[in-house]
Amino acid sequence: MLVLETTIALVITIGVLVVAHEWGHFIVSKLLGVRVEEFAFGFGPRLATLAKRGDTEYTIHAVPLGGFNKLAGMEPGEGEDDPQGYNAQPIWKRFLIVFAGPFMSFLLAYVVFCAMGATLGLPSDVQNAIEKVSRNSPAARAGLRPGDRIVAIDGERIRHGLDLQGIVHRNADKELVLKVRRGTRTLTISATPRLQTLGKQKVGLLGVQLTASERKKYGVVGSIVRGSQMTAFLVQETFDTFTSREKLGNVGGVVAIARITADAVDIDRVRDRLFALVLQGAMLSLTLALINALPWPILDGGHILLLLIEFIRGGRKLTVRQMQMFQAFGLATLLALVALLFYVDITRWVTGTPLG
Numbered sequence: 001m002l003v004l005e006t007t008i009a010l011v012i013t014i015g016v017l018v019v020a021h022e023w024g025h026f027i028v029s030k031l032l033g034v035r036v037e038e039f040a041f042g043f044g045p046r047l048a049t050l051a052k053r054g055d056t057e058y059t060i061h062a063v064p065l066g067g068f069n070k071l072a073g074m075e076p077g078e079g080e081d082d083p084q085g086y087n088a089q090p091i092w093k094r095f096l097i098v099f100a101g102p103f104m105s106f107l108l109a110y111v112v113f114c115a116m117g118a119t120l121g122l123p124s125d126v127q128n129a130i131e132k133v134s135r136n137s138p139a140a141r142a143g144l145r146p147g148d149r150i151v152a153i154d155g156e157r158i159r160h161g162l163d164l165q166g167i168v169h170r171n172a173d174k175e176l177v178l179k180v181r182r183g184t185r186t187l188t189i190s191a192t193p194r195l196q197t198l199g200k201q202k203v204g205l206l207g208v209q210l211t212a213s214e215r216k217k218y219g220v221v222g223s224i225v226r227g228s229q230m231t232a233f234l235v236q237e238t239f240d241t242f243t244s245r246e247k248l249g250n251v252g253g254v255v256a257i258a259r260i261t262a263d264a265v266d267i268d269r270v271r272d273r274l275f276a277l278v279l280q281g282a283m284l285s286l287t288l289a290l291i292n293a294l295p296w297p298i299l300d301g302g303h304i305l306l307l308l309i310e311f312i313r314g315g316r317k318l319t320v321r322q323m324q325m326f327q328a329f330g331l332a333t334l335l336a337l338v339a340l341l342f343y344v345d346i347t348r349w350v351t352g353t354p355l356g
Helices: 002-031 091-118 138-142 161-170 220-243 254-265 270-292 300-312 320-351
Strands: 036-053 056-071 130-133 149-153 176-182 185-191 194-198 201-205 208-210
Touching: 002 036, 002 056, 002 091, 002 254, 002 270, 091 220, 091 270, 091 300, 130 138, 138 185, 149 161, 161 201, 161 208, 220 270, 254 270, 300 320
Parallel strands: none
Antiparallel strands: 036 056, 130 208, 149 176, 176 185, 194 201
């Protein structure tokens, strides 16, 4: 039953994220007079054509892990003489079409965060403070006390409890140097997490209970403020993840997303379950926006990079051969990354390594 519920939740979540992202490309293409030949959910073989409106077919494909818009004249060397073709458009139009996808993913995440503030609630604070220290624990032996706030571990800044838990869980039996804020003083304390079983996983634990984040509802203005804070915080966290070797090890793929979804689906209280699923969807949408904006071939950011090169070259495009090589490199590296993440996710799952 859990597998079925997780699968349904995943398909719905991915479906909403893909439709929002691709709708951004779609609507801007339509508004700017570029012909959209197909609006597709999924990849691989086509399973069904839902409808055809004007020049556009709306389709479902076999692999429900993405989607695409097929624009007229978007392939390298095509559509140069087609007034409704993508390649015939000026740079600014093509930029807006490409940029619209990540923008819609970002906007969806932001709107959901703000809406959650007024409905399901959002965490009122992000805690990395200690509420309780267990007797005879590594934390107690190190001299940690209730009220202490851990602000850095081995020189890496700690912004919230999930950062703290993630580092401690991954470093069983390894001495960590903690920078601790105690009142007006800042102390340096060494502590070694003890290897213990948590649920079905073996992790490092210090023996502390962190101050729980309170989830609360806000008014209209408060929801916008808190939603903006959440968005800004998660954008910063995403950038930190890709610039920190320690946090980069937490990056996961489809299997990791499925495990997180399963954990959310398994929550007993319906309201808490809905909160976890909606929050995860909003975070995934934000991640989708930021990753797609990276200047990497195949991604939207790669198309923007090509437009920038064309602009610098005074409007001269790369040759068809150069474009094909650029795309082939992007596709090959992207598939390699997906395969690597799949391997890492499966390894974590088999060994019981905690996510994050």
